[in-house]
Amino acid sequence: MRALVLNCPREPLRASAVPNPKPGPGEVLIRIRACAVCRTDLHIIDGELPGPKLPLVPGHEIIGVVAEKGQDAERFKIGDRVGVPWLGWTCGVCNYCRTGRENLCDQARFTGYSVNGGYAEFTVADQRFCFPIPEAYSDAEAAPLLCAGLIGYRSLLKTGEAKRLGIYGFGAAAHIITQVARFQGREVYAFTRQGDSEGQQFAKSLGAVWVGSSAALPPEQLDAAIIFAPVGGLVPLALKAVAKGGFVVCGGIHMSDLPAFPYELLWQERSVCSVANLTRRDGEEFFAVAPRVPVRTTVHTFPLTEVNEALHRLRSGRIEGAAVLIPA
Ligand SMILES: [Zn+2]
Numbered sequence: 560m561r562a563l564v565l566n567c568p569r570e571p572l573r574a575s576a577v578p579n580p581k582p583g584p585g586e587v588l589i590r591i592r593a594c595a596v597c598r599t600d601l602h603i604i605d606g607e608l609p610g611p612k613l614p615l616v617p618g619h620e621i622i623g624v625v626a627e628k629g630q631d632a633e634r635f636k637i638g639d640r641v642g643v644p645w646l647g648w649t650c651g652v653c654n655y656c657r658t659g660r661e662n663l664c665d666q667a668r669f670t671g672y673s674v675n676g677g678y679a680e681f682t683v684a685d686q687r688f689c690f691p692i693p694e695a696y697s698d699a700e701a702a703p704l705l706c707a708g709l710i711g712y713r714s715l716l717k718t719g720e721a722k723r724l725g726i727y728g729f730g731a732a733a734h735i736i737t738q739v740a741r742f743q744g745r746e747v748y749a750f751t752r753q754g755d756s757e758g759q760q761f762a763k764s765l766g767a768v769w770v771g772s773s774a775a776l777p778p779e780q781l782d783a784a785i786i787f788a789p790v791g792g793l794v795p796l797a798l799k800a801v802a803k804g805g806f807v808v809c810g811g812i813h814m815s816d817l818p819a820f821p822y823e824l825l826w827q828e829r830s831v832c833s834v835a836n837l838t839r840r841d842g843e844e845f846f847a848v849a850p851r852v853p854v855r856t857t858v859h860t861f862p863l864t865e866v867n868e869a870l871h872r873l874r875s876g877r878i879e880g881a882a883v884l885i886p887a
């Protein structure tokens with residue numbers, strides 16, 4: 560099969576012919592129809608996340624159909640459409656797994672990081688970690704739901720009942736979560752890079768009640784803020800924007816260093832936390848709510864072979880919504 564392979568971080572991906580993977584016990588072979596490009600893929604490819612499997616097929620927002628089943632893989636039928644997320648396998652026995660926090664499993668394996676992912680024509684996945692995909696979505700539209708949607712949803716859960724919600728960094732996750740937040744009756748305040756009028760327009764079109772630059776203060780104090788941009792300097796800015804008792808949730812896997820800031824910004828029971836990975840339960844909840852909103856995704860498709868161009872455009876902030884790779 561054809562796959563786009565990372566041989567060494569900080570090098571372009573190489574189009575390679577590699578043997579088709581074989582599904583092991585409890586695994587399914589999936590013929591890939593679409594795979595979205597996540598900012599985490601950039602962090603892996605750019606060498607900002609330590610120790611990826613090498614060589615690696617990146618990609619963890621996979622939509623495809625079951626093409627073959629390994630031994631005892633009875634959950635899906637041949638031809639069923641499934642999605643494969645970032646969380647690819649957990650041990651099931653560690654303290655985190657046994658207390659509903661499999662997202663923190665010590666032994667967890669991650670799709671497109673510690674096991675091969677979806678920048679290819681086929682992949683294998685543990686059937687227990689695949690999701691059935693609501694019929695309302697085309698393959699390309701569904702792909703960004705697998706991470707931008709799922710991690711975004713987990714970030715949103717961490718904001719509790721916050722009514723006024725700030726979102727810093729208006730990319731793939733923000734455009735999905737804004738729709739869910741509005742459905743839940745929240746107000747969204749969107750923060751973008753200074754002068755990013757296209758991003759601000761996009762946020763407005765999705766129903767943000769206010770848009771502005773990250774350094775600006777919103778007209779009202781926020782109850783919570785989610786930071787999707789990988790910029791540590793946004794943490795004190797978001798703390799300044801939230802009211803007493805407010806939450807600042809960092810939704811990315813990698814962030815530049817946080818600058819020192821006065822304790823006064825954290826005082827009055829403001830909190831800062833991060834969101835790591837997802838649980839299967841997050842996915843089940845999210846895929847139940849998404850068609851009810853209904854969440855619509857804005858996608859830009861690229862042929863699989865043009866992955867380096869898609870990555871380049873994402874890196875320079877020139878993708879509105881999500882980039883999605885389509886195998887020929
Ligand atoms: Zn575990």
Ligand SMILES: [Zn+2]
Binds near residue numbers: 600619645706
């Ligand atoms: Zn991701």
